[in-house]
Amino acid sequence: MPARDDIVAIDVHTHPQTEEFLAAMGGRRQQMGQHFGRRREPVSFAAQADLYREQKMMAVIVNSDSETTSGTRGAPNDLLGQAAADHPDVFLAFAGIDPWKGAAAVEEIRRCHGEFGIVGVGELNPARQKFHPNNPHFAPIWEICSELGLVVMFHGGFPGAGAGTPGGMGFKLDYARPVPYVDDVAADFPDLKIISAHPAWPWHLENLAMVWHKSNVYLDLSGWAPRYLPPEVVHYANSVITDRVLFGTDWPVLTPQRWVDEFDQLGIKDEARRKIMLENARTLFGL
DSSP, rough: OOOOOOOEEEEEOOOOOOOOHHHHHHTTHHHHHHHHHHOOOOOHHHHHHHHHHHTEEEEEEOOOOOOHHHSOOOOOOOHHHHHHHHHHTEEEEEEOOOOTTTTTHHHHHHHHHHOOOOEEEEOHHHHHHHHTTSSSSHHHHHHHHHHOOOOOOOESOSTTTTTTTTGGGOOOOOGGOOHHHHHHHHHOOTTOOOEEEOOTTTTTHHHHHHHHOTTEEEEEOTTTGGSSSSSHHHHTTTTTTTTGGGOOBBBHHHHHHHHHHTTTTTTOOHHHIIIIIIIIIHHHHTO
């Protein structure tokens, strides 16, 4: 898969905001708008693509399906596949799956890979989807992703979903702990490439240890304005795990311009910056 010669960065973590994806959020649309201080308004794929073209960036578009636990079906993966086909200079697509759907989830991964050329699966959100990734019940999903060479993205740490509500909308934080749940998957499936999305606060030290220890695990810095990143995350990103740290915004939570402006104030070395913004993602996705 070729990449444009002029791109300066690849945002590995963006959420489509078309009407279909906003509807699939259910009650989380209003709750997360309040939590992040910004109402979720519809944005077309064409408008999102133009935003990233203007920044000379590519973007990974991710999806999610929590129908089993929420009763609301995720937006069709076909929409992401079509968006990637319509804007191949900008978008790379990840398929959203409900891990509780078992064989149907595996078949959906095969279908999306065959029909749309997806490069990954996720964002899987263990807190919201209420599952522990290291449960053997889910092993067939990791097996098919490993077989097809697909990257799997797991949300790590504090979830925006449910934040600030009584009982957190029933979402339990423990599911989002990277060690042992994602660490076990990385150990048991060494050929599986994993993105641990977000610094994973309050378990960011465990997350850094996992990424340093397992060369098949990458860390994306999405979901946090860089000025608020824990100092340990900045230090490790700028040193021992530089080769496996990725630029990500969690758009529309953060715009790419704001993220880059703040990131450039952190004192990251030039070589590390090039890797984090572009080269590590090129390697991970085989661009």
